[in-house]
Amino acid sequence: MRIVNVKDYKSLEEVRQLVTRPHLEQVEVSEAAMERTRQIFGRALTPQEAVAQILSDIERDGDQALLRYIARIDGQELTAEELFVSEAEFEEAESAVSPEFKAALAAAVANVRRYHQNQIEQSWFDFGPDGVILGQKVTPLERVGIYVPGGNAPLISSVVMSAVPARVAGVGQIIMATPLRGRVLDPHLLAAARYCGVDYVLKAGGAQAVAALAYGTETVPKVDKIVGPGNLYVSLAKKMVYGRVGIEAIAGPSEILIVADSSAPPEYVAADLLSQAEHDWEASAALITPSLGLASEVQKQVAEQLEKLSTADIAAAALERWGLIVITENLDQALELANVFAPEHLELLVDSPWDCLGKIRHAGAIFLGKHAPEPIGDYIAGPNHILPTNGTARFSSPLSTHDFVKRSSVIYYTAAGLRKHGPAAVEIANREGLSAHAKAIQIRLEGEIK
Amino acid sequence: MRIVNVKDYKSLEEVRQLVTRPHLEQVEVSEAAMERTRQIFGRALTPQEAVAQILSDIERDGDQALLRYIARIDGQELTAEELFVSEAEFEEAESAVSPEFKAALAAAVANVRRYHQNQIEQSWFDFGPDGVILGQKVTPLERVGIYVPGGNAPLISSVVMSAVPARVAGVGQIIMATPLRGRVLDPHLLAAARYCGVDYVLKAGGAQAVAALAYGTETVPKVDKIVGPGNLYVSLAKKMVYGRVGIEAIAGPSEILIVADSSAPPEYVAADLLSQAEHDWEASAALITPSLGLASEVQKQVAEQLEKLSTADIAAAALERWGLIVITENLDQALELANVFAPEHLELLVDSPWDCLGKIRHAGAIFLGKHAPEPIGDYIAGPNHILPTNGTARFSSPLSTHDFVKRSSVIYYTAAGLRKHGPAAVEIANREGLSAHAKAIQIRLEGEIK
Numbered sequence: 001m002r003i004v005n006v007k008d009y010k011s012l013e014e015v016r017q018l019v020t021r022p023h024l025e026q027v028e029v030s031e032a033a034m035e036r037t038r039q040i041f042g043r044a045l046t047p048q049e050a051v052a053q054i055l056s057d058i059e060r061d062g063d064q065a066l067l068r069y070i071a072r073i074d075g076q077e078l079t080a081e082e083l084f085v086s087e088a089e090f091e092e093a094e095s096a097v098s099p100e101f102k103a104a105l106a107a108a109v110a111n112v113r114r115y116h117q118n119q120i121e122q123s124w125f126d127f128g129p130d131g132v133i134l135g136q137k138v139t140p141l142e143r144v145g146i147y148v149p150g151g152n153a154p155l156i157s158s159v160v161m162s163a164v165p166a167r168v169a170g171v172g173q174i175i176m177a178t179p180l181r182g183r184v185l186d187p188h189l190l191a192a193a194r195y196c197g198v199d200y201v202l203k204a205g206g207a208q209a210v211a212a213l214a215y216g217t218e219t220v221p222k223v224d225k226i227v228g229p230g231n232l233y234v235s236l237a238k239k240m241v242y243g244r245v246g247i248e249a250i251a252g253p254s255e256i257l258i259v260a261d262s263s264a265p266p267e268y269v270a271a272d273l274l275s276q277a278e279h280d281w282e283a284s285a286a287l288i289t290p291s292l293g294l295a296s297e298v299q300k301q302v303a304e305q306l307e308k309l310s311t312a313d314i315a316a317a318a319l320e321r322w323g324l325i326v327i328t329e330n331l332d333q334a335l336e337l338a339n340v341f342a343p344e345h346l347e348l349l350v351d352s353p354w355d356c357l358g359k360i361r362h363a364g365a366i367f368l369g370k371h372a373p374e375p376i377g378d379y380i381a382g383p384n385h386i387l388p389t390n391g392t393a394r395f396s397s398p399l400s401t402h403d404f405v406k407r408s409s410v411i412y413y414t415a416a417g418l419r420k421h422g423p424a425a426v427e428i429a430n431r432e433g434l435s436a437h438a439k440a441i442q443i444r445l446e447g448e449i450k
Numbered sequence: 451m452r453i454v455n456v457k458d459y460k461s462l463e464e465v466r467q468l469v470t471r472p473h474l475e476q477v478e479v480s481e482a483a484m485e486r487t488r489q490i491f492g493r494a495l496t497p498q499e500a501v502a503q504i505l506s507d508i509e510r511d512g513d514q515a516l517l518r519y520i521a522r523i524d525g526q527e528l529t530a531e532e533l534f535v536s537e538a539e540f541e542e543a544e545s546a547v548s549p550e551f552k553a554a555l556a557a558a559v560a561n562v563r564r565y566h567q568n569q570i571e572q573s574w575f576d577f578g579p580d581g582v583i584l585g586q587k588v589t590p591l592e593r594v595g596i597y598v599p600g601g602n603a604p605l606i607s608s609v610v611m612s613a614v615p616a617r618v619a620g621v622g623q624i625i626m627a628t629p630l631r632g633r634v635l636d637p638h639l640l641a642a643a644r645y646c647g648v649d650y651v652l653k654a655g656g657a658q659a660v661a662a663l664a665y666g667t668e669t670v671p672k673v674d675k676i677v678g679p680g681n682l683y684v685s686l687a688k689k690m691v692y693g694r695v696g697i698e699a700i701a702g703p704s705e706i707l708i709v710a711d712s713s714a715p716p717e718y719v720a721a722d723l724l725s726q727a728e729h730d731w732e733a734s735a736a737l738i739t740p741s742l743g744l745a746s747e748v749q750k751q752v753a754e755q756l757e758k759l760s761t762a763d764i765a766a767a768a769l770e771r772w773g774l775i776v777i778t779e780n781l782d783q784a785l786e787l788a789n790v791f792a793p794e795h796l797e798l799l800v801d802s803p804w805d806c807l808g809k810i811r812h813a814g815a816i817f818l819g820k821h822a823p824e825p826i827g828d829y830i831a832g833p834n835h836i837l838p839t840n841g842t843a844r845f846s847s848p849l850s851t852h853d854f855v856k857r858s859s860v861i862y863y864t865a866a867g868l869r870k871h872g873p874a875a876v877e878i879a880n881r882e883g884l885s886a887h888a889k890a891i892q893i894r895l896e897g898e899i900k
Contacts, residue, residue, distance in 0.1 A: 024693055104877035111871070115584055118576055126568055133818075134565055134832050139811050141845055153882040188881045224845040239693065243474055243700045246845035250693045267897075271890040278886040310885045357860065361589050365859040368583075372863040373894060375887040379875040382584050383859035395591055395674040395696035397857040407847040409815040409833035410807065413822040421561070425829040427554035431638045432603040435760045436728040437825040440721040444823060447717075 001273075001287075001299055001323035006333060012340045019284050019324055019341065021252055021390050024239065027232055040072045051207045051236040058211035063218045069208035074150075074179045078203060080219045085190060085201035093190035105192055108160055108380050115382030116168045119401040131414035132421075136407050140170035141246075143221060144404060145213035146198070147228035150179040150205050151280075154186035157378055161385045162228050162399065163196035169404035174198045175223060177213060179205025206230075210237035214245045227399060229386060248403045249396050252389040253282035253322075256374055257343035257363075259334045259356070260298075262291040264349040268370055269294070270301035272347060275375050277318040278311035284322035286341070288334045295325050335359045342393040345374045364393045418444055451723075451737075451749055451773040456783065462790040469734050469774055469791065471702055471840045474689060477682055490522045501657045501686040508661035513668045519658035524600075524629045528653060530669045535640060535651035543640035555642055558610055558830050565832030566615045569851040581864035582871075586857050590620035591696075593671060594854060595663035596648070597678035600629040600655050601730075604636035607828055611835050612678050612849065613646035619854035624648045625673060627663060629655025656680075660687035664695045677849060679836060698853045699846050702839040703732035703772075706824055707793035707813075709784045709806070710748075712741040714799040718820055719744070720751035722797060725825050727768040728761035734772035736791070738784045745775050785809045792843040795824045814843045868894055 009015045022028070029047055037045040041053060057065040063080045071077050125135035146162040148155055159176065166174050176198045178185065185201070193201050202220060204212060210230075214237075216222030225246035226238060238247045256276035260269050273285040289295055302319065306312050328334040335356055338346055342362035350356060353368035360366055364387030365377055378385045386399035413421075422441045429437035452468075459465045472478070479497055487495040491503060507515040513530045521527050575585035596612035598605055609626065616624050626648045628635065635651070643651050652670060654662060660680075664687075666672030675696035676688060688697045706726035710719050723735040739745055752769065756762050778784040785806055788796055792812035800806060803818035810816055814837030815827055828835045836849035863871075872891045879887035 100877055101881060104874035107871070107874040108878060115576065118574060119586070124568060126565065132831075136569070136833075137807070137810075137816070142811070153884060156878055156881055239689075242692065243689065243842070246842075267893055268890075271886070271893045274886040275884075275890040278884060305886075305889070309889070311883075315886060353862070357587070360587075360858070361592070363858050365861065366587070368860065368862040371865050371868045371894065372861050373868075373890040375879060375884075375890045376863060376868065376871065376875055377859070377861050378887060379878045380871045381582075381861050381863070383586075383861055387859075388856075392693070392696075393856065393858070395856055398859050400857065402852065406838075406843065406845055407850065408810070408813050408843070409827070409837075409848050410818065411815060411822050411827050411831050411833060412803070412818040413826060413831070415821050418821045418826065421557070421826065421830045424554035424557040425826055427550055428558060428606055428829045429825060431551060431606055433761075434603060434725075434728060434825075436721070436724040436755075436765060437828060439755070439759070440718075440725040440823040440825050443717055443721045444821065 001302060001319050001325050003295055003299070003325040003327065005327045006329065006337065012337050015326055015337060016340045019286060019322060021282070024232070024235055024250060047232055047236055051233055051240060054207040055211045055237060055240055058208060058217065059215045066204065066208055066212050066217050066220070070204050073208060074205050076180045076203065083202060083204070083219050085185065085203065089184065090190055090194050093185070093187035094194065096187035097191045101188060102191070105156070105160070105195055108157070109164055109196060111380055111382035112160055112164045113168055116165045116401050120168065121402065121405060125410070128417070130417040130420050132417035133410070133412040135410035137410050138405050138407055140172065140405050141224045142171070143173040143175065143223045144171050145223040145226040146174060146176045147209060147226060147230050147234060148176055148178040148189070149230050149234070150181055154189040156188050156192045157385060158228060159189060159192040159198065160196055163193065163198050165384065165399060165401050166404045167197040169401040171404050175200045175202055175213065175221070177202040177204050177209035179203070179209070207233045207237035210234060210241060214241035225403070227386070227403060248386070248399055249388060249392065251386070253284065254279040255284045255344040255389055256347065257286045257288065257338055257341050257345065258347040258349055259338050260287060260289045260291070260294055260349040261331055261351055262294055263351040264294060265370065266294060266297035266301045267305070268373070269298045269349060270305050272373050273298070273302060273323070274305055274309060274315050275373065276345065277315040277323065278309065279318070281314055281317045282322065283318040285319060286324040286326065288326045288328060288337050290328050290330050290334055292327060295327055298325065338363065342391045344387045344389045344393065345377070347372070347374060362393045364388045364398055451752060451769050451775050453745055453749070453775040453777065455777045456779065456787065462787050465776055465787060466790045469736060469772060471732070474682070474685055474700060497682055497686055501683055501690060504657040505661045505687060505690055508658060508667065509665045516654065516658055516662050516667050516670070520654050523658060524655050526630045526653065533652055533654070533669050535635065535653065539634065540640055540644050543635070543637035544644065546637035547641045551638060552641070555606070555610070555645055558607070559614055559646060561830055561832035562610055562614045563618055566618045566834070566851050570618065571852065571855060575860070578867070580867040580870050582867035583860070583862040585860035587860050588855050588857055590622065590855050591674045592621070593623040593625065593673045594621050595673040595676040596624060596626045597659060597676060597680050597684060598626055598628040598639070599680050599684070600631055604639040606638050606642045607835060608678060609639060609642040609648065610646055613643065613648050615834065615849060615851050616854045617647040619851040621854050625650045625652055625663065625671070627652040627654055627659035629653070629659070657683045657687035660684060660691060664691035675853070677836070677853060698836070698849055699838060699842065701836070703734065704729040705734045705794040705839055706797065707736045707738065707788055707791050707795065708797040708799055709788050710737060710739045710741070710744055710799040711781055711801055712744055713801040714744060715820060716744060716747035716751045717755070718823070719748045719799060720755050722823050723748070723752060723769070723773070724755055724759060724765050725823065726795065727765040727773065728759065729768070731764055731767045732772065733768040735769060736774040736776065738776045738778060738787050740778050740780050740784055742777060745777055748775065782809070788813065792841045794837045794839045794843065795827070797822070797824060812843045814838045814848055
């Protein structure tokens, strides 16, 4: 892991540049990926062009185009009848998973449910003078799509983290989409989907899954919102359909930032850095510390632990490109640099983590103290693990029940209320030159109130 | 206004198609608009291409490109020093507005502030067994941009509706952007900006304003989020910068839908339809009623009121294209059709509006009864007038303080908590094949707890 010292940079912003990822439209695509588009589309397309083509084909041709892209991209020959996981497949999955797994899943879901129940928004009313009643009506979304990436591992916890908050919020119907990798889906994934209250599982991934959920096809019902992380193609598709349907965010590769002082056990710091680095080659893992001693101990520990790791190849590649240790002048500067990074996951592995919490302004999830390794938040603690990445914690939030409801304003006026507030509204309407706006109020004030 | 009967359609969805607007990327551009791009860019560009060009030029060249586009598109020759409204300009505006206007503004701001204070989210903590503490930390955004369209009228109320919730939420700095139309901005607009707590007013409109706020230039600081409605170019620019900065939504033309029964005074219905129709040629205004008698009375009233309206040209054109009266079999069907429309503004001009409220699932703002004309909500009532359009009320909400904060999860674990919950996390990590995730927990459980 590369070590740098804040002193050698002009600003904290300049240090942050070391781990700033390219934005969605700037991602460079490998020659192999371009070659794949040549095979699929008959000519080399940029990721944007490929995704736009998939979206418009599926919007126009429905199932036929969806099945074609599932065959060409996911590599699965399906019929329309096979698009959704069948009851028999669910039952088979159910019987294939161990009691230990079921118990762990139940524990995770219980914690995630409890945490998200704290987020539930209530409709409210505010009673003003003159009988005026103003309010906010909160209504769950009717139908949402949750995307669960394929990738190397069955992301059981992604099912939990998207489906449970949707259910807690009261969503009417949940359709999960995930690509087949063999002819069947991992039984743990299906068992988790069923246990978390997913209604249907669509066997499709990538932009083709997003298109089917956003526009609907003969077989796939159109959803109101699509949530969940995905690869470049999924992210581009989500951004393109945004506005037709809701999306929660656009996710990039995973990140961990650990702020640690000399009290932190280096083997813990190393293990936690590796836990994010193993996600994929693009994952980033950084340590910020005022302790030179800790920095060099962590370097050694990372090397040692890497040797025994089954995912060492990926983790080593990620650390090579996106691993970073930053030495700061003191702890306060480390915390301020953490704000500049605005990381997805922030661990405060320091002697007095609660003293630091108030100074953190930008982070997706904050883990306090040495008994809170980041993976406990990925799986079991309760808070959501679908989090803002690449500095977007400056303006966005973890996935929550707030993403699965919408609000409507409610306005009830009495004749007395209108007499009192109407004239000021007429004054502003006239300044805006909108005479029909003024008239709609005046017609009520001038005539006999009906 | 066109009258149709639900009976003549196969489904409510088919009736809804009559007022469904084109999506952002489908909007057809006039030959005149294409000719303008020829003048500005040297070749005819689609709106997407024009916006992409403006964004990349300003990202690369900063002030220089910004000033060039302000000259070419907004038609204003400015220097970098003139980009922001000066203190002298603010003071001049202050002295140019009437006491009546100031009083109306103060009344509006007081109501809007009170309403939005009800939305404030508190940070919270949840104390579990074994000393585990989970929480959600709510933090205001540091810097936001609010866009106020130019257009035909100075949109004073748009300033109020975006700046006040930002201030209530605790945003650190507010930068408003609006295009100059003459050499000076309307004094009412500036007085409102100052009164609502806007810190800086950038004299720029269109995609160039969005680019400057999203990327920052030498003179314009980069913001975290951009909110507010705008024309096609603003909307396209907001969608393109989404992910780099936050945005609240993508707005389309204004809409009103009135559900009325035979108790509704036809002159009120007509006045309220016209109040939205006058917004612009693309505004839509619809009445849904089971009463044939009301429908024909409203038609007459609209024609009569149009004659006396100073904005009659625009309102008539809007009604010609997007005006609609739908006759339903009964009131319940009218309410269900309102849900299918999912309108920006919904008036329930019926005898028992509170009986209907529970049946409304999709609407931006709901106005109850005959004393609540929609313009009272535009200006003075308190709820936000920046609302989801074109059916997006199915999944999105009025602008609110929620748009100006973000949440961070907080996770504090004790050694006892980790011993209890750790093994389930390890089980799931192993099922996902993520051994370093498991290891980060095991290293703490296996060794001597530090």
